Structure formats: C-alpha cells, structure tokens
Amino acid sequence: MQENQYDQLLKDVERIKKCSLITKQEISKSIDSVLELLVEAKHQINEPMEIEDQEVRRRKIKDSINNLDEKLREKKPLKSVIDSHKKYFQYLSKYGKNIEKIFKSDINNVFKDTLVSFEKECVNEAIAEHLLIEKKFELYENFLKETGLSHKIDKEKQNILKTIQKIFDEFQTNQLNEAIKWAQTKKEELEDLDSPLLFYLHRLQFIQNLQKGKMESIQYARKHFKDFFNQKKFADQAQQVMFYILLENGKIQDHCQLDQSYKQVEELLLDNYCKIYNLTIKSALLQCLIAGTLALPKFLKYTQISSMDEELKDYHNKNEYPIEVEIGKDFKYHSIFVCPISRDVIEPDQNPVWLTCGHVISEASMKKITASANKEKFKCPTCPKEMTARETKKIYF
Numbered sequence: 115m116q117e118n119q120y121d122q123l124l125k126d127v128e129r130i131k132k133c134s135l136i137t138k139q140e141i142s143k144s145i146d147s148v149l150e151l152l153v154e155a156k157h158q159i160n161e162p163m164e165i166e167d168q169e170v171r172r173r174k175i176k177d178s179i180n181n182l183d184e185k186l187r188e189k190k191p192l193k194s195v196i197d198s199h200k201k202y203f204q205y206l207s208k209y210g211k212n213i214e215k216i217f218k219s220d221i222n223n224v225f226k227d228t229l230v231s232f233e234k235e236c237v238n239e240a241i242a243e244h245l246l247i248e249k250k251f252e253l254y255e256n257f258l259k260e261t262g263l264s265h266k267i268d269k270e271k272q273n274i275l276k277t278i279q280k281i282f283d284e285f286q287t288n289q290l291n292e293a294i295k296w297a298q299t300k301k302e303e304l305e306d307l308d309s310p311l312l313f314y315l316h317r318l319q320f321i322q323n324l325q326k327g328k329m330e331s332i333q334y335a336r337k338h339f340k341d342f343f344n345q346k347k348f349a350d351q352a353q354q355v356m357f358y359i360l361l362e363n364g365k366i367q368d369h370c371q372l373d374q375s376y377k378q379v380e381e382l383l384l385d386n387y388c389k390i391y392n393l394t395i396k397s398a399l400l401q402c403l404i405a406g407t408l409a410l411p412k413f414l415k416y417t418q419i420s421s422m423d424e425e426l427k428d429y430h431n432k433n434e435y436p437i438e439v440e441i442g443k444d445f446k447y448h449s450i451f452v453c454p455i456s457r458d459v460i461e462p463d464q465n466p467v468w469l470t471c472g473h474v475i476s477e478a479s480m481k482k483i484t485a486s487a488n489k490e491k492f493k494c495p496t497c498p499k500e501m502t503a504r505e506t507k508k509i510y511f
C-alpha cells in the first residue's frame with residue numbers, strides 16, 4: 115500500500131470524526147431550541163391571570179400552542195438533524211469505498227502451495243482442539259463425529275478441562291472449595307513443581323473466614339496451616355497470616371490486598387494446572403491465525419515486489435522466503451540460532467560452535483573456514499583470534 119493512499123484513509127477518518135462531532139452538536143442544538151420553545155409555551159400557559167375566565171384561558175392556551183407549532187415549523191429542528199446525518203453517512207460510505215479500493219490485494223497470491231501442504235485431517239484436528247480449549251464440549255464432539263474423526267475424541271482431556279472450568283467458575287465468585295479440593299489431591303505434583311499454590315489457597319480461605327468470624331479462622335488455621343509451619347519456606351508467611359487475626363475487620367480487605375491476591379492465585383492455579391496435565395490453554399489454531407494476520411502485510415508487499423523481480427521469482431520454488439518477518443516476542447516459543455556468517459537458522463539437531471574468542475558460528479560455517487585455511491589453525495571470521503578446530507566447543511541449547 116502506498117503512503118499517499120494510507121494518508122487518504124487517515125483523512126477520511128478525520129473527516130468522519132469531525133462530522134460526527136458537528137452532528138452531535140447539531141442534534142444537541144436542535145433539542146435545546148425545541149426545549150426552549152416548549153418551556154416558553156409552558157410559561158405562557160401557566161401565567162396567572164387576573165380574572166379567571168375559562169373562555170379567555172382556553173383561547174390563551176390555544177394561542178400559545180398555535181404559536182409553538184408555528185415556531186417549530188419555522189425552525190425545522192428535525193431537518194437540520196437529518197441534513198447533518200446525511201453528510202455523515204456520505205463520508206462513511208466514501209471511507210468504505212476507499213478501503214475497498216486500497217486493500218484490493220489478493221491474498222491468494224501470498225499462499226505458496228510449495229511451502230505449505232494442507233492436510234485436511236490435520237486442519238480438522240486443529241479446529242477440534244480449538245473447540246476443546248474454548249470449552250465448547252458438545253460442538254467439539256459433534257465436529258469430530260461429522261468429520262469422521264470420532265476416534266480422536268479425547269474424553270480425558272475433556273474431563274480435565276471441565277474440572278478447570280468448574281474451578282474457575284467458582285473462582286469468579288471468590289469461592290475456593292473446588293480449587294482447594296483439587297490442589298489437595300495434587301499435593302505431590304505441586305510440591306514437585308515447588309509451587310506455593312496450596313498454601314496461597316488456604317491463606318485466601320483463611321482471610322475470607324476472618325471477615326466472617328475470628329474463631330472460625332483460628333479453627334481453620336489449626337487444621338490447615340500445621341503442615342506449613344513445619345516447612346521452612348512457608349513458616350514465616352504462615353506466621354504473618356496469623357497476625358491478620360489482630361486486624362480490625364474493616365481493614366482486613368485493604369491490608370491483605372485481597373483483590374490482587376485473587377488474581378495472582380488464579381494465574382498461578384492456571385499455570386500449575388496446565389503444567390500438571392501437560393496442557394496448553396492457548397489454541398494453536400488461534401495463534402496461527404493471529405500470526406498469519408500479523409505477517410500478512412509483509413508477505414503481500416513481498417509478493418508484489420517478487421512478481422517484478424526475476425531474482426526473487428526463483429525463490430518461489432524454494433522452501434523458504436528471503437525475508438524476515440517479525441511478529442513480536444509473544445510468538446517466540448523457543449530460541450533459535452542464526453549463524454552470523456552464513457545467516458542460516460540452525461536446525462534443532464545441529465549445534466553451533468563456540469570459538470575460543472567467545473564468538474559463536476554454525477558448524478557448517480566453521481567447516482568451510484577450516485577447509486579453506488591451508489594450515490591447521492584458522493582465524494575467527496569476526497576477530498583476529500587464531501585457533502584449531504579441536505580447541506572449539508559445541509554449544510547445546
């Protein structure tokens with residue numbers, strides 16, 4: 115998309131914004147003027163008369179209403195509103211047309227069938243997985259049945275997700291029973307994760323009880339904090355929690371920063387839950403869609419340029435693009451190593467080489483350098499340091 119076209123769209127938006135403001139003012143002005151006339155008429159009608167003559171009064175009311183009617187006809191408040199609205203919609207429709215004109219790129223051109231082969235079953239599985247993560251259980255089962263993939267229905271995962279939904283539904287109303295029940299059954303796994311979740315949940319429950327009555331909380335603490343007092347990492351915190359008993363009722367909420375605590379515990383719960391069940395809460399399908407949308411403008415631009423450039427056309431049959439597409443760190447799932455010499459991304463089964471000077475290059479690049487050097491020692495491609503291949507070390511990520 116060219117710069118000036120983009121500017122045109124911005125201008126359109128500005129115009130619409132301005133017009134919408136004027137329309138709003140116009141409507142407000144019209145309403146005010148009608149109100150003014152109504153108030154004036156009301157005053158005239160209610161004006162006290164010296165002689166209370168029904169006939170005179172009736173005539174006066176009639177005159178006032180006729181007068182009001184005449185003035186309203188003269189001012190035409192509705193017309194000015196309609197006129198300014200008309201203009202607003204004109205601008206809006208022009209904007210829509212300009213968008214269509216500018217974004218006419220055909221995204222089909224971007225798609226390289228040599229690079230991606232769509233396996234229908236694979237796509238269907240991804241859709242099903244998405245439905246499952248979105249907790250649309252019925253839809254999930256029906257979808258798999260209709261696509262002939264009934265055997266893929268994962269009852270176990272469904273149950274796991276149903277449980278977390280129940281826990282979080284409860285959590286929304288600050289109830290912790292389900293969460294505590296679950297955390298207690300997963301005590302060992304949580305300990306393996308070195309997670310303080312169970313303690314945090316009990317602490318929240320204790321504070322909740324504290325707001326209801328102190329005796330109840332003390333009993334709760336006796337029952338559930340015993341274990342934590344014996345654990346070094348929780349002992350201090352558990353003691354601190356016991357001091358909350360001394361707080362005045364009204365101050366508990368603020369002092370314990372309850373709202374924040376709920377949020378933190380909820381996040382920890384979700385994190386631990388996913389780790390224990392080896393579950394991902396992010397839908398792969400949605401992630402792909404977002405990544406694709408973010409990358410699309412760059413691919414569109416590349417497609418336009420490459421159609422005119424002979425050298426780039428050759429890339430069409432290759433298994434890669436000659437451009438880098440940055441879509442943000444949220445989409446980086448694992449580290450990659452790009453060799454500073456060959457600019458190649460190192461495959462997971464290869465290891466980069468650490469040179470004695472501290473520079474790191476790919477093994478392939480090092481082999482090329484050592485092969486071209488006619489003595490045992492070779493020079494680092496970045497700095498003047500010399501070394502032998504035996505002195506270098508492989509790096510494992």
Ligand SMILES: [Zn+2]
Binds near residue numbers: 471496498
């Ligand atoms: Zn070096």
